[in-house]
Amino acid sequence: MSEQGRGEDAADPLLEVRELTVHHGQLRALDRISLRVFPGEVYAIIGANGAGKSTLLRTIAGLHHPTEGSILLDGQDVTRVRPERRATRGIVLVPEGRRLFGSLSVEENLQVGATYARKGPWTIERVYELFGWMRERRAQRTAQLSGGEQQSVAIGRALVANPRVLLLDELSLGLAPVVVQRIYGMLPQILATGLTVLLVEQDVSQALRVASHLQCLLEGHTTLEARPAEVTAEQVEAAYFGLNVRPGPAPAVGERSEPLWPGSTRSSRAS
Amino acid sequence: MAWVNAIIQGILTGGLYALFACGLSLMFGVMKVVNLAHGDLAVIGGYVAIGIITVTHLPVLWSIVVVVPLMAALGYVLQRTLIQASLDRSVLTTLIVTFGLSVVIENGLLQFFTANSRAIGTGNAIITSSFSLGSQIQIAYLLVVIFATAVIVLLGLQYFLSRSKYGRLIRAVADDKEAAQMCGADYRHVFGIAAAIAFGTVALAGIAYGMYSQLAPTTGTDTILLFAFAAVVIGGLGSLWGTLLGGVVLGVAQQIGAQINISYEVLAGYLVFLAVLVVRPEGLTARRARS
Amino acid sequence: MSVVTETTARSEEKFRVTRSRRNVAWTGGGALIVVVVLALFPYLVGAGVWTIMVQAFIVLTLASMWNLLAGYAGLVSVGQQAFVGLGAYFVLIIATDGLSPFAGLPLAAIGCGLAAVPLWWLLARLRTGYFAIATWVLATAILLIIERFPSIGGGTGEPMPGLSGFTPTLLTAYTYWIGLAVTVVALAAIYLLLRGRLGLVLTAIRDDETAARSSGARVGLARMLVFVVAAIGCGAAGGVLAISELQVQPTAVFTVQWTAEMAFATIIGGLGTIEGPILGTAVFILLQQTLQSYNAWYLISLGLVAIVVALFARRGLWGLIDEHLHVRLFPVGYWLWDPGSTGRRGVLGFGRRQGGQHS
Numbered sequence: 001m002s003e004q005g006r007g008e009d010a011a012d013p014l015l016e017v018r019e020l021t022v023h024h025g026q027l028r029a030l031d032r033i034s035l036r037v038f039p040g041e042v043y044a045i046i047g048a049n050g051a052g053k054s055t056l057l058r059t060i061a062g063l064h065h066p067t068e069g070s071i072l073l074d075g076q077d078v079t080r081v082r083p084e085r086r087a088t089r090g091i092v093l094v095p096e097g098r099r100l101f102g103s104l105s106v107e108e109n110l111q112v113g114a115t116y117a118r119k120g121p122w123t124i125e126r127v128y129e130l131f132g133w134m135r136e137r138r139a140q141r142t143a144q145l146s147g148g149e150q151q152s153v154a155i156g157r158a159l160v161a162n163p164r165v166l167l168l169d170e171l172s173l174g175l176a177p178v179v180v181q182r183i184y185g186m187l188p189q190i191l192a193t194g195l196t197v198l199l200v201e202q203d204v205s206q207a208l209r210v211a212s213h214l215q216c217l218l219e220g221h222t223t224l225e226a227r228p229a230e231v232t233a234e235q236v237e238a239a240y241f242g243l244n245v246r247p248g249p250a251p252a253v254g255e256r257s258e259p260l261w262p263g264s265t266r267s268s269r270a271s
Numbered sequence: 272m273a274w275v276n277a278i279i280q281g282i283l284t285g286g287l288y289a290l291f292a293c294g295l296s297l298m299f300g301v302m303k304v305v306n307l308a309h310g311d312l313a314v315i316g317g318y319v320a321i322g323i324i325t326v327t328h329l330p331v332l333w334s335i336v337v338v339v340p341l342m343a344a345l346g347y348v349l350q351r352t353l354i355q356a357s358l359d360r361s362v363l364t365t366l367i368v369t370f371g372l373s374v375v376i377e378n379g380l381l382q383f384f385t386a387n388s389r390a391i392g393t394g395n396a397i398i399t400s401s402f403s404l405g406s407q408i409q410i411a412y413l414l415v416v417i418f419a420t421a422v423i424v425l426l427g428l429q430y431f432l433s434r435s436k437y438g439r440l441i442r443a444v445a446d447d448k449e450a451a452q453m454c455g456a457d458y459r460h461v462f463g464i465a466a467a468i469a470f471g472t473v474a475l476a477g478i479a480y481g482m483y484s485q486l487a488p489t490t491g492t493d494t495i496l497l498f499a500f501a502a503v504v505i506g507g508l509g510s511l512w513g514t515l516l517g518g519v520v521l522g523v524a525q526q527i528g529a530q531i532n533i534s535y536e537v538l539a540g541y542l543v544f545l546a547v548l549v550v551r552p553e554g555l556t557a558r559r560a561r562s
Numbered sequence: 563m564s565v566v567t568e569t570t571a572r573s574e575e576k577f578r579v580t581r582s583r584r585n586v587a588w589t590g591g592g593a594l595i596v597v598v599v600l601a602l603f604p605y606l607v608g609a610g611v612w613t614i615m616v617q618a619f620i621v622l623t624l625a626s627m628w629n630l631l632a633g634y635a636g637l638v639s640v641g642q643q644a645f646v647g648l649g650a651y652f653v654l655i656i657a658t659d660g661l662s663p664f665a666g667l668p669l670a671a672i673g674c675g676l677a678a679v680p681l682w683w684l685l686a687r688l689r690t691g692y693f694a695i696a697t698w699v700l701a702t703a704i705l706l707i708i709e710r711f712p713s714i715g716g717g718t719g720e721p722m723p724g725l726s727g728f729t730p731t732l733l734t735a736y737t738y739w740i741g742l743a744v745t746v747v748a749l750a751a752i753y754l755l756l757r758g759r760l761g762l763v764l765t766a767i768r769d770d771e772t773a774a775r776s777s778g779a780r781v782g783l784a785r786m787l788v789f790v791v792a793a794i795g796c797g798a799a800g801g802v803l804a805i806s807e808l809q810v811q812p813t814a815v816f817t818v819q820w821t822a823e824m825a826f827a828t829i830i831g832g833l834g835t836i837e838g839p840i841l842g843t844a845v846f847i848l849l850q851q852t853l854q855s856y857n858a859w860y861l862i863s864l865g866l867v868a869i870v871v872a873l874f875a876r877r878g879l880w881g882l883i884d885e886h887l888h889v890r891l892f893p894v895g896y897w898l899w900d901p902g903s904t905g906r907r908g909v910l911g912f913g914r915r916q917g918g919q920h921s
Contacts, residue, residue: 305691
């Protein structure tokens with residue numbers, strides 16, 4: 001029941017989500033979701049389609065308004081802050097589907113990302129160093145790049161803003177596995193510069209490989225929350241598909257007094 | 272030779288029409304707004320210039336220096352308030368609001384300034400005269416100046432959009448405004464900048480037209496808006512130089528029509544516009560068909 | 563919990579689907595009474611009122627047509643004056659050939675419908691904003707073409723033949739009655755169209771065009787039909803205009819002011835409902851009568867009110883009334899009654915424009 005690996009400052013999460021409820025019209029996409037991400041972590045959200053993962057990231061980024069709940073960055077409430085202000089405060093999203101500026105070149109995409117950047121180690125030059133191929137092709141229009149290359153540019157565009165929390169939404173979508181692995185392989189270099197990563201991933205095994213902490217969503221509820229080392233594949237599967245799981249709101253962080261299902265190892269969340 | 276003269280006149284008036292059109296093209300390209308009050312705003316620019324000249328007796332050039340930034344500021348404010356509010360609701364609302372604005376402006380001008388048309392006196396004899404090439408070709412200096420101005424404005428716009436920070440932001444926001452938000456850009460502010468530029472060019476267009484011809488309350492819709500739109504459609508959206516091409520084609524079509532029968536001038540332009548609409552609705556310079 | 567759960571739990575109880583909330587017989591009977599009273603107007607009130615009413619009939623017909631276009635088919639036309647003018651000129655041409663303009667009006671309206679088909683072909687592929695200005699350009703082009711024909715008056719206009727045999731009072735009365743007839747037919751036609759299959763297709767298109775298309779709805783055909791119907795309606799109104807003005811003058815019948823009046827009346831009254839234009843026309847006439855001596859002021863105020871309504875009361879005045887009283891004079895939607903609720907509150911209402919933000 002220890003907090004090892006959760007950052008030096010176990011008491012202060014960098015990003016905190018409290019009881020977040022989000023609706024799409026009449027549909028409740030997220031139901032009182034809570035999570036805490038500590039500095040330097042790779043926090044992975046997994047779950048099937050429609051579980052609410054992307055909605056969660058988009059709401060954290062400010063592109064969607066929650067019905068209830070709050071989002072805190074470094075202890076400060078940013079729930080009402082506009083998305084562009086959230087980006088300049090340090091929450092930067094790499095959206096699902098890349099969403100590059102199609103009529104702009106690679107370099108121009110990065111330049112836009114750097115326009116309102118915070119001070120920090122990441123520059124356009126450094127992004128070129130991270131992705132070796134990019135410097136030569138920097139004048140090319142992004143619509144002409146391959147999927148993996150576009151994903152790299154999208155990540156680069158977010159990096160040059162020098163975020164504190166990097167939100168990665170479904171990096172693997174539409175990409176060949178070897179490409180996905182290569183991109184995830186960059187994570188350590190990214191983390192080394194002091195960033196924290198919160199990612200959403202449909203590919204569970206990939207998520208398990210890179211994450212330092214895991215949360216599984218199902219139909220807007222949290223069904224699992226643990227460190228990868230502490231759970232078995234069966235437990236993850238059970239959480240993913242909702243087997244033996246009672247429907248209903250997940251108990252608030254720190255209040256859980258019993259395992260979610262028989263046989264699981266509790267993750268400790270000393271508050 | 273009269274035909275050659277007509278074609279040259281048409282090409283030169285194309286510059287004026289391009290000036291009409293580039294603001295409309297910019298606002299549609301960036302914000303997807305069809306500003307039905309576009310022409311009326313040009314007329315306002317012209318009227319304000321007339322007012323300034325009447326009161327201060329300054330030369331026309333000074334009035335341009337005052338009116339263009341003034342209108343640009345108006346554009347920013349109008350975009351951030353009225354137009355953004357309409358955009359947030361729906362495309363229909365934007366059309367209604369800009370149409371309403373057009374009606375209010377025109378009838379307001381009618382009410383306060385009567386239906387009489389006014390011209391912007393240039394005072395400078397050289398500008399109002401023309402020079403000859405051969406025996407049948409007369410070219411007005413003013414028209415050449417206007418054409419040159421249009422080319423300079425388009426060049427300036429192109430440079431601004433491709434090289435400057437805000438130009439990049441404008442293009443980015445036009446591509447994907449949500450993605451721009453994620454990069455920290457407030458797209459409403461960027462829209463405002465684009466609108467300011469559009470309104471600035473529109474003011475210039477109004478003043479140019481006031482010098483070349485006359486301004487009346489209904490000129491905004493009768494002439495400027497419809498010609499601007501025709502130039503944009505013929506030339507193709509998404510290309511500044513396409514706007515110049517469209518203006519030129521429109522101008523030439525009108526002059527050729529006028530050669531056949533003086534009263535066919537405006538109609539000829541519209542017929543060419545309709546033909547382009549049928550055959551190649553994406554415009555002459557577009558690379559691929561628009562849906 | 564979700565509605566789905568409730569349904570499965572109470573599958574034995576049936577959901578009721580009705581066309582309206584209250585008894586339509588009331589409003590149907592009421593409408594009939596209104597029409598009869600209006601028809602008797604010339605016997606009841608002075609001639610000055612009739613002229614205002616003719617104005618109202620013209621604007622109401624136009625507004626209803628604009629509402630059909632923009633509120634139900636999503637076609638924002640700033641060029642409907644083309645059909646107003648064409649209707650006026652068709653009546654003129656028919657009357658010049660000897661037929662009474664009153665008898666010629668239906669023919670003129672149908673002529674406008676026929677003219678609308680090739681015009682639709684020009685416009686069909688255009689998106690909203692482009693469509694709007696293109697209709698304006700088209701209307702202007704038609705004006706310029708018509709002015710070329712001196713036989714129908716050229717640029718200055720032509721008096722309407724066939725109207726000189728009547729006394730002024732009788733002429734005004736006949737004009738009034740034909741105006742009333744056109745309006746009643748127009749509203750009835752719109753009501754029946756929207757209540758039928760076309761209404762369903764249009765609502766489907768409005769909600770989700772792609773889904774409607776893949777369900778087999780003939781989207782292009784539906785829109786064209788609406789465009790043609792609107793052309794007929796506007797043409798008929800133009801015919802009434804020509805008769806009431808006793809002459810046809812190109813700049814008067816082809817002016818974009820008609821579109822301004824019909825659009826603003828619709829917006830103020832309420833877009834997307836049949837009752838809206840009625841309310842909007844009332845506001846319009848009120849403004850016009852009050853500000854008549856101030857020339858352009860009534861258009862300025864109409865425009866300003868329309869802007870304010872478009873931004874802040876999206877469903878117009880009728881929308882405000884509907885929201886609070888849930889009244890529908892012309893029921894073209896569906897109400898779904900959940901037997902589990904107290905029955906007073908309908909659960910879902912279709913057939914009217916939801917306040918969508920999607921552009």
